[in-house]
Amino acid sequence: MDIIVCVKQIVDLKQLRIQRETREPILEGLPWVISDVDKNALEAAVRLKEAVGGTVTALSLGGTPKLKETIKEALAMGADSATLIIDPLLAGNGPAATVEVLAKAIQKIGRYDLLLLGEASADNYSGQVGPRLAELLGLPQVTFAISIEPVDGRLRVKRSLEDSLEIVETPLPALVTVLNEINEPRIPALTQILRAGRKPVTEWKAADLGLSGAPDPLTEVVSNVAPKSTRKGQVFSGDDAVGRLVDALVREGVVAL
Amino acid sequence: MILVYSENDNSAFELLSQARRFQSERGGEVVAALLDGNAAPRAQSYFAYGAEKVYAASHPALQGVRPGPVASALAQLVEAAKADTVFVDSARRGKELAGRLAQKLGAGCVTDAIGVRWVDGAWQVDRAGLGGNTVVTERITAPRAVIAVMPKTFELGERMERSGQVVEVPVEVELSPVRVVERQPKGGEGANLEDAEVIICVGRGVAKQEDLALVQELAAVLHGEIACTRSLATDYHWLSEDRMIGLSGKRVKPRLYLGLGVSGQIQHTVGVTGAKVIAAINTDKEAPIFQMADYGIVGDLYEVVPKLVKRLKG
Ligand SMILES: Cc1cc2nc3c(=O)[nH]c(=O)nc-3n(C[C@H](O)[C@H](O)[C@H](O)COP(=O)(O)OP(=O)(O)OC[C@H]3O[C@@H](n4cnc5c(N)ncnc54)[C@H](O)[C@@H]3O)c2cc1C
Ligand SMILES: Nc1ncnc2c1ncn2[C@@H]1O[C@H](COP(=O)(O)O)[C@@H](O)[C@H]1O
Numbered sequence: 001m002d003i004i005v006c007v008k009q010i011v012d013l014k015q016l017r018i019q020r021e022t023r024e025p026i027l028e029g030l031p032w033v034i035s036d037v038d039k040n041a042l043e044a045a046v047r048l049k050e051a052v053g054g055t056v057t058a059l060s061l062g063g064t065p066k067l068k069e070t071i072k073e074a075l076a077m078g079a080d081s082a083t084l085i086i087d088p089l090l091a092g093n094g095p096a097a098t099v100e101v102l103a104k105a106i107q108k109i110g111r112y113d114l115l116l117l118g119e120a121s122a123d124n125y126s127g128q129v130g131p132r133l134a135e136l137l138g139l140p141q142v143t144f145a146i147s148i149e150p151v152d153g154r155l156r157v158k159r160s161l162e163d164s165l166e167i168v169e170t171p172l173p174a175l176v177t178v179l180n181e182i183n184e185p186r187i188p189a190l191t192q193i194l195r196a197g198r199k200p201v202t203e204w205k206a207a208d209l210g211l212s213g214a215p216d217p218l219t220e221v222v223s224n225v226a227p228k229s230t231r232k233g234q235v236f237s238g239d240d241a242v243g244r245l246v247d248a249l250v251r252e253g254v255v256a257l
Numbered sequence: 258m259i260l261v262y263s264e265n266d267n268s269a270f271e272l273l274s275q276a277r278r279f280q281s282e283r284g285g286e287v288v289a290a291l292l293d294g295n296a297a298p299r300a301q302s303y304f305a306y307g308a309e310k311v312y313a314a315s316h317p318a319l320q321g322v323r324p325g326p327v328a329s330a331l332a333q334l335v336e337a338a339k340a341d342t343v344f345v346d347s348a349r350r351g352k353e354l355a356g357r358l359a360q361k362l363g364a365g366c367v368t369d370a371i372g373v374r375w376v377d378g379a380w381q382v383d384r385a386g387l388g389g390n391t392v393v394t395e396r397i398t399a400p401r402a403v404i405a406v407m408p409k410t411f412e413l414g415e416r417m418e419r420s421g422q423v424v425e426v427p428v429e430v431e432l433s434p435v436r437v438v439e440r441q442p443k444g445g446e447g448a449n450l451e452d453a454e455v456i457i458c459v460g461r462g463v464a465k466q467e468d469l470a471l472v473q474e475l476a477a478v479l480h481g482e483i484a485c486t487r488s489l490a491t492d493y494h495w496l497s498e499d500r501m502i503g504l505s506g507k508r509v510k511p512r513l514y515l516g517l518g519v520s521g522q523i524q525h526t527v528g529v530t531g532a533k534v535i536a537a538i539n540t541d542k543e544a545p546i547f548q549m550a551d552y553g554i555v556g557d558l559y560e561v562v563p564k565l566v567k568r569l570k571g
Contacts, residue, residue, distance in 0.1 A: 013388040013523070025391055094395075095356070096365065122388050122524075125504060126368050131324065131356030140435045141324050143353040156438070161349045162499065167439040174435075180505075181491040218365035218399040222381060226391050231535060235542070235553040242564045245536065248552050254455070254513040254534050255479065257571055 001054035003045040003114045008035040009062045009070045010123040023225040032070045037118030039185035041178050045116050046078035058082040063091035075196035076188035083202045093217040095128035100215035103136045115175040130177040140174045146182050258285040260340035268346035270306040274414030277307035282375045290334045292319050304421035314428040323433040328357040333428045347405040355405040364401035389527030409451050445499040455481030456511045462518015466495045478569045502528040517558045521546025
């Protein structure tokens with residue numbers, strides 16, 4: 001089974017700080033990492049390959065050359081190769097523009113049985129890229145997977161919805177998005193990390209994909225700021241802490257004694 | 258014109274209520290879509306919540322609610338109704354539909370909307386950004402919009418004594434190659450976090466499933482619902498997923514949120530910003546939850562909770 005995993009590079013959100021006056025996020029200088037759920041998608045791909053053979057290609061559109069470093073983790077986790085589109089004009093324009101670029105790259109790669117994606121990226125969390133890509137490429141779409149099993153050249157996928165589990169079967173090629181609970185992504189061993197440096201990485205530019213400019217994002221960001229916190233921040237400790245908390249909650253009128 | 262579609266009638270009624278409020282600013286009709294082949298009886302409630310027309314399609318390929326055929330049929334109803342905007346709900350089925358439908362329509366799309374405004378002739382939509390660290394406002398620049406709205410974002414309007422017209426639209430839909438083998442209800446605990454006044458939320462500071470008894474006692478005294486962080490629902494399965502709060506769970510608006518052994522990672526706390534009062538108990542005084550709480554106790558929940566129960570019982 002030949003699998004393409006769409007992997008997004010994001011800033012490490014655990015290290016994100018907010019500028020006090022403007023409430024704007026400070027993104028400069030933050031390390032780049034692979035978006036959380038995309039590691040689950042990679043893990044799922046590598047397990048499928050281990051089970052039935054085939055190849056795993058990590059595909060990523062990013063705006064900085066740092067992507068070449070970031071993608072090594074995907075290669076160390078077991079992807080056989082990576083295809084990168086590094087272009088600040090094409091990247092970071094939201095899901096509608098992203099899928100136009102990814103679709104071109106996928107068509108250029110040509111051979112695949114399965115596209116695996118995260119349910120949503122940890123920074124933008126739109127969940128649009130999977131469904132949009134499935135529509136653009138005319139593929140069956142199976143979202144929110146918590147297990148994927150190959151059966152007779154098809155896939156049996158268990159999906160998790162709010163109040164039900166759904167087991168579906170899809171022929172290939174297909175597009176599947178995964179939830180974080182599908183698996184525990186492996187931590188690559190040192191030997192894997194060393195080997196990753198020697199795996200093939202292809203880089204394409206806009207022109208290689210027949211794109212003359214950035215696709216229309218269809219939306220634009222008007223503002224992006226942290227909400228103002230108006231919380232009181234009173235923290236109690238010691239013997240009378242419980243009493244003081246209860247008094248405060250009664251004063252607020254949210255607890256009645 | 259706004260077209261409303263949701264698998265879930267109650268969500269559809271919220272969306273319709275708001276669509277009607279936008280009518281004074283935008284003009285145009287408010288319509289809804291139904292795809293289940295049994296539109297006429299269902300449509301009455303849709304009229305009552307503000308739909309002037311219900312566009313109805315039925316087709317064998319729509320059974321099993323797979324996103325490909327649903328998006329295809331809806332796109333045809335959008336064309337028939339000449340709608341420029343589609344409101345869907347942002348539950349999982351709504352979200353997977355939103356992207357596919359938007360791609361089909363060439364529409365700009367925003368999912369998980371927590372605020373929607375019509376400003377200078379374009380939609381502006383608020384949603385959580387950067388994993389919940391920020392609120393992003395996006396303007397939809399395309400002539401068509403698909404907006405997937407979080408439940409309870411829009412207030413349910415009043416049911417009116419109205420009727421309307423059901424417009425049957427013949428659609429052409431390809432059968433999906435995806436076969437639904439089985440559907441199992443999750444047997445959630447029927448928690449209603451969205452409407453709860455008091456929420457006691459447990460995190461990984463609770464060491465064992467048995468210890469939830471302690472928390473249940475507190476919840477009983479406070480007449481609260483129990484909620485949890487992600488691991489407790491999706492990894493440990495101690496509580497059902499309908500109790501999970503956060504970016505990938507529920508967004509809640511109780512009068513009191515009390516976190517027990519919850520660290521306060523942004524992906525969780527984005528779900529509780531609507532609480533009137535936030536309180537937290539955590540052994541670590543540096544835990545981020547204290548940064549966004551009104552009141553907190555630095556302490557071991559196993560010691561604090563029993564004392565709290567005793568005090569509240571009086
Ligand atoms: C894309 C994405 C989406 C996510 N969506 C969600 C979501 O929707 N909901 C969600 O909850 N999480 C979500 N997460 C996970 C989130 O980032 C955190 O990992 C999670 O919320 C942490 O849960 P926790 O606070 O229970 O655990 P921890 O972070 O492990 O915190 C446990 C806390 O308990 C305290 N503690 C330990 N023992 C005691 C004791 N005896 N008494 C008192 N305190 C004690 C510790 O000091 C610590 O602060 C998401 C993550 C990503 C990347
Ligand atoms: N720039 C990108 N490059 C490769 N894959 C991406 C990119 N952006 C999003 N994806 C994929 O699409 C999924 C959903 O992203 P989103 O629609 O942003 O929530 C992610 O989990 C990735 O699998």
